[in-house]
Amino acid sequence: MKHDAIVIGAGHNGLANAAFLAKAGMKVLVLEKNPWIGGAAVSRELHEGWIYSNCSYVCSLLRPEIYRNLNLAKHGLQVIPYGGGVTFLRNGDIMGNYIDHDVKRREIARHSKRDADAYHRFSRDVTRQCRFIRDFLLRTPPDPTSFRPRDIYELLYTMKKFLNLGERTMYETIRFYSMSVGDYLDEYFESDMVKAHFSGSGIIGTALGVYSPGTAYVLLHHYMGDIDGSAGAWGFARGGMGSVSKALAGALQEHGGEIRTDAGVDRIIVNNGRVSGVALENGDEIHADIVVSNLDPKRTFLKLFDEKDLDPRMVERARNFKIRGSSGKLNIALDGAPDFPALGENNPLRVGDMHFVDSMERLERAFDDWKNGMWSRDPYVDCLIPTLTDPTMAPPGKHFMSCFVQYVPPKVKGKDWTDEDRDAFGKVVIDQIGRYSPNFKDLILHVEVRTPRELEAEVGLTEGNIFQGELTMDQLMFNRPFPGYAQYRGPMKGMYMCGSGTHPGGGVMAAPGANAAREILADMKRTNVVPETELDD
Amino acid sequence: MNQKEHFRKFVYQTAFDSRTSRLNQLKAVHRWKDYLVADAYEDVALEYFAMRNSTGVFDLCPMTKHKISGPDALDYLNRLLTRDVSKLKPARVSYCVWCDDDGQVIDDGTVFHMREGEYMLCSQERQLDWLSISALGFDVTIEEVTHDIAALAVQGPTSCAILRDMGLANIEKLKPFGITWFDFEGSELMVSRTGFTGDLGYEVWIEPAKAEALWDALFAAGRIRGIRAIGTHALEMTRIEAGFIQAGVDFLPADSAVRHGRTRSPFELGLSWLVDFKKPNFTGRQALLAEKERGSRFNLVKLDIEGNKPAKDAYIYNGKNKVVGTVTSAMWSPTAKANIALASLHAPWGKPGDDLYAEIYYQRELKWNRVKARATVVEGVFFDPERRKVTPARDY
Ligand SMILES: Cc1cc2nc3c(=O)[nH]c(=O)nc-3n(C[C@H](O)[C@H](O)[C@H](O)COP(=O)(O)OP(=O)(O)OC[C@H]3O[C@@H](n4cnc5c(N)ncnc54)[C@H](O)[C@@H]3O)c2cc1C
Numbered sequence: 001m002k003h004d005a006i007v008i009g010a011g012h013n014g015l016a017n018a019a020f021l022a023k024a025g026m027k028v029l030v031l032e033k034n035p036w037i038g039g040a041a042v043s044r045e046l047h048e049g050w051i052y053s054n055c056s057y058v059c060s061l062l063r064p065e066i067y068r069n070l071n072l073a074k075h076g077l078q079v080i081p082y083g084g085g086v087t088f089l090r091n092g093d094i095m096g097n098y099i100d101h102d103v104k105r106r107e108i109a110r111h112s113k114r115d116a117d118a119y120h121r122f123s124r125d126v127t128r129q130c131r132f133i134r135d136f137l138l139r140t141p142p143d144p145t146s147f148r149p150r151d152i153y154e155l156l157y158t159m160k161k162f163l164n165l166g167e168r169t170m171y172e173t174i175r176f177y178s179m180s181v182g183d184y185l186d187e188y189f190e191s192d193m194v195k196a197h198f199s200g201s202g203i204i205g206t207a208l209g210v211y212s213p214g215t216a217y218v219l220l221h222h223y224m225g226d227i228d229g230s231a232g233a234w235g236f237a238r239g240g241m242g243s244v245s246k247a248l249a250g251a252l253q254e255h256g257g258e259i260r261t262d263a264g265v266d267r268i269i270v271n272n273g274r275v276s277g278v279a280l281e282n283g284d285e286i287h288a289d290i291v292v293s294n295l296d297p298k299r300t301f302l303k304l305f306d307e308k309d310l311d312p313r314m315v316e317r318a319r320n321f322k323i324r325g326s327s328g329k330l331n332i333a334l335d336g337a338p339d340f341p342a343l344g345e346n347n348p349l350r351v352g353d354m355h356f357v358d359s360m361e362r363l364e365r366a367f368d369d370w371k372n373g374m375w376s377r378d379p380y381v382d383c384l385i386p387t388l389t390d391p392t393m394a395p396p397g398k399h400f401m402s403c404f405v406q407y408v409p410p411k412v413k414g415k416d417w418t419d420e421d422r423d424a425f426g427k428v429v430i431d432q433i434g435r436y437s438p439n440f441k442d443l444i445l446h447v448e449v450r451t452p453r454e455l456e457a458e459v460g461l462t463e464g465n466i467f468q469g470e471l472t473m474d475q476l477m478f479n480r481p482f483p484g485y486a487q488y489r490g491p492m493k494g495m496y497m498c499g500s501g502t503h504p505g506g507g508v509m510a511a512p513g514a515n516a517a518r519e520i521l522a523d524m525k526r527t528n529v530v531p532e533t534e535l536d537d
Numbered sequence: 538m539n540q541k542e543h544f545r546k547f548v549y550q551t552a553f554d555s556r557t558s559r560l561n562q563l564k565a566v567h568r569w570k571d572y573l574v575a576d577a578y579e580d581v582a583l584e585y586f587a588m589r590n591s592t593g594v595f596d597l598c599p600m601t602k603h604k605i606s607g608p609d610a611l612d613y614l615n616r617l618l619t620r621d622v623s624k625l626k627p628a629r630v631s632y633c634v635w636c637d638d639d640g641q642v643i644d645d646g647t648v649f650h651m652r653e654g655e656y657m658l659c660s661q662e663r664q665l666d667w668l669s670i671s672a673l674g675f676d677v678t679i680e681e682v683t684h685d686i687a688a689l690a691v692q693g694p695t696s697c698a699i700l701r702d703m704g705l706a707n708i709e710k711l712k713p714f715g716i717t718w719f720d721f722e723g724s725e726l727m728v729s730r731t732g733f734t735g736d737l738g739y740e741v742w743i744e745p746a747k748a749e750a751l752w753d754a755l756f757a758a759g760r761i762r763g764i765r766a767i768g769t770h771a772l773e774m775t776r777i778e779a780g781f782i783q784a785g786v787d788f789l790p791a792d793s794a795v796r797h798g799r800t801r802s803p804f805e806l807g808l809s810w811l812v813d814f815k816k817p818n819f820t821g822r823q824a825l826l827a828e829k830e831r832g833s834r835f836n837l838v839k840l841d842i843e844g845n846k847p848a849k850d851a852y853i854y855n856g857k858n859k860v861v862g863t864v865t866s867a868m869w870s871p872t873a874k875a876n877i878a879l880a881s882l883h884a885p886w887g888k889p890g891d892d893l894y895a896e897i898y899y900q901r902e903l904k905w906n907r908v909k910a911r912a913t914v915v916e917g918v919f920f921d922p923e924r925r926k927v928t929p930a931r932d933y
Pocket of ligand 1: 008009010011012013014031032033034037038039040041054055056057058059060061263264265266294295327328329404455458459460461464465466467468498499500501505506507508509
């Protein structure tokens with residue numbers, strides 16, 4: 001059977017892309033190297049009775065327009081918001097980010113009365129930035145050097161949105177995109193603990209420190225989502241993050257699309273300057289005029305193509321693409337709920353995200369370790385227990401704990417990771433949590449430790465970079481993945497990109513996949529079925 | 538309770554809670570910053586008429602209060618506020634607004650000049666961030682005292698008589714916006730002739746430990762003159778009649794504005810009388826001077842609307858059927874017997890005599906109707922009783 005399009009990779013973006021193409025009436029085939037689908041949005045049972053969100057673990061960025069348009073609710077997706085977060089302090093106290101506005105303010109006031117009121121200004125200013133960026137998430141970035149009417153229109157649209165910010169926020173926006181999260185927070189808060197709490201979002205998945213320029217944007221990337229209109233809220237996909245991918249696959253199949261697992265693609269076949277299909281690792285060839293890669297740009301151009309088929313400049317750009325691994329993860333099956341005495345009984349923050357680094361200096365030092373080729377000895381951990389909210393992921397009374405870890409180097413002192421390294425890294429994380437939870441270690445039944453090595457080998461994320469490429473200005477908007485290639489089209493006819501390496505970047509958002517589908521449909525002269533952003537003026 | 542355990546209690550009770558909760562038959566409450574306050578105790582109409590006919594008592598504890606003192610307190614306030622504070626003598630209060638650098642109103646409130654050089658700033662919104670930013674370079678002490686002072690608004694024609702009967706000698710001599718002090722069971726009781734009702738009325742301020750005793754003394758004295766605890770809904774009616782604006786209702790506080798262009802300058806809120814350009818410097822001065830030259834974008838006006846259907850949330854049209862603004866507050870005024878509203882209109886609309894209409898949706902027995910009612914711009918206050926200003930205040 002002849003396919004209209006082949007999508008390489010059943011990550012959530014590949015699935016979203018394929019679902020829209022299928023919805024528009026195209027015959028689509030998704031090829032996935034693993035025996036399961038989802039890429040970094042996956043749920044797997046590695047310990048009997050426990051379902052892990054192996055990679056991504058919380059959901060906020062998933063575009064509501066896509067959720068609705070592809071009927072993901074019907075296909076089983078439910079995202080349940082969770083409340084708040086906490087940083088455990090070394091002095092036995094906590095800095096809690098309670099959901100209730102007034103409780104949160106009083107909590108911040110325990111650390112600084114002034115910061116408590118400054119939080120209002122902070123959230124106003126971050127919300128301003130969120131509103132600006134959100135309008136662009138489901139749009140294709142303009143090419144600022146092109147004079148095609150559509151690029152000119154998009155540039156004007158961007159200009160208009162920018163002007164709408166008003167003079168002061170325009171200045172702030174320009175500063176914001178080049179600032180460090182530390183410098184940004186310094187403009188609002190005086191308490192080191194308060195800053196340490198909020199700066200975590202600026203370094204997640206990023207090979208930069210809290211005082212490295214560019215990390216303020218990374219914070220925004222974690223604030224720009226919402227759940228049912230509650231801006232900045234995060235939630236759990238019921239059944240783990242794999243439920244997002246499962247629902248997207250359901251939508252795809254509803255529209256007649258096909259998914260083949262255990263079907264790793266070896267290369268993209270190029271004929272007469274255009275793509276004509278793919279060759280699988282098992283040697284099979286499948287033909288289609290359109291080939292979409294869900295893989296990160298480095299893999300796409302350096303592994304799936306014969307370099308000789310590409311322009312040398314393209315090869316060079318792919319080589320230079322910044323996709324440094326800096327994260328790791330522990331997935332832990334627990335025999336019961338761990339106690340965190342500093343929280344006290346029944347603190348609502350139990351169900352939120354927990355952190356164990358209480359100063360900006362410790363955060364910066366954690367980055368220093370990474371620079372030296374080591375995992376942080378005192379890491380930033382984003383630790384959650386989804387099963388306190390989601391009853392479906394572990395047997396009753398038992399728990400799944402997800403620990404995202406920053407920073408973990410792609411290589412250890414320049415050498416490949418060994419199993420001993422991996423276990424030593426895992427121990428650092430477990431010890432850190434153990435310092436705040438006396439019964440934690442005794443409850444552990446099973447641990448999956450994932451370093452960049454595992455992330456790369458399994459998900460295919462180069463160096464284990466969770467966003468398929470750093471979220472810095474040189475690689476955002478019309479520069480993502482490379483200048484001149486930000487409109488989802490590859491260097492030859494019929495070739496497209498739809499992964500997180502394209503605009504608007506990483507996270508379980510489905511926007512890159514949807515945007516790429518819109519471009520493909522336009523090239524095919526088919527009616528667009530990809531939804532537009534719901535404006536909120 | 539251990540400080541860290543504060544999260545176990547989402548809302549605070551005010552210092553008068555033991556008294557107010559007993560009277561609150563409806564158990565209708567809402568949150569005002571840290572506290573729970575009554576929407577209404579028994580019946581909004583009865584509470585409203587208490588304030589216009591006898592005396593209504595409103596629990597003001599949640600109001601944000603800051604004490605400002607130190608050698609530069611006056612200079613500081615003069616830079617912060619748009620009006621000239623040096624004219625504010627000790628034992629006097631003044632209504633005020635403050636703006637951001639762009640001349641957009643952050644909040645309105647009252648500034649109390651208590652003893653020489655000692656000020657208190659009262660506002661609806663929390664202000665410590667802005668007050669601290671504004672304090673750079675000034676030798677001032679800013680203390681947030683919201684929880685340290687219990688306060689009641691005692692408003693209505695018989696309020697003076699009740700306070701006098703309670704033992705506050707010579708209270709009738711207190712002029713509008715004046716402050717005086719009494720001893721109350723060994724504590725200092727501060728009384729100001731201020732309020733949000735545009736009527737004769739006072740606000741009383743005391744340490745929280747004496748709050749209940751003060752309430753009891755007040756209600757005992759008021760028994761024969763008619764006194765009633767009143768909730769926010771009734772107060773809201775009196776403040777609209779008085780033509781007072783409210784943050785978050787009639788204007789968006791500039792420090793909360795996410796969308797550009799949603800804020801207002803004092804001129805755009807009808808508060809030009811609070812802006813004193815004779816002061817060499819105050820926050821927002823340059824922007825406001827420029828606005829004065831260029832012209833404002835909006836006018837906040839009082840409207841008298843034809844018919845008796847309250848124009849809540851109504852669009853305002855001009856004679857050519859073009860939307861020129863929206864109503865921000867509206868009600869049927871039981872005292873003025875008028876259908877009144879505050880509305881924010883695009884300039885130049887809002888001059889007396891302008892041809893304006895309100896598009897009103899109202900429901901009768903689940904059926905929705907729509908009327909377009911003529912709206913007349915009113916210059917004065919909807920209800921402005923003489924007793925508001927007369928000193929010595931009489932018993933009425
Ligand atoms: C540890 C971790 C934690 C994260 N936490 C969060 C979070 O909590 N919330 C959030 O929003 N985001 C999170 N992220 C980021 C987010 O998960 C990713 O950015 C996103 O899932 C990437 O989706 P994608 O579809 O673009 O690509 P991927 O998920 O990378 O999908 C690519 C797919 O291609 C397949 N593939 C690779 N090579 C081949 C080949 N040769 N042939 C066929 N198939 C191939 C892969 O197996 C994979 O299925 C996290 C990521 C990681 C790694």
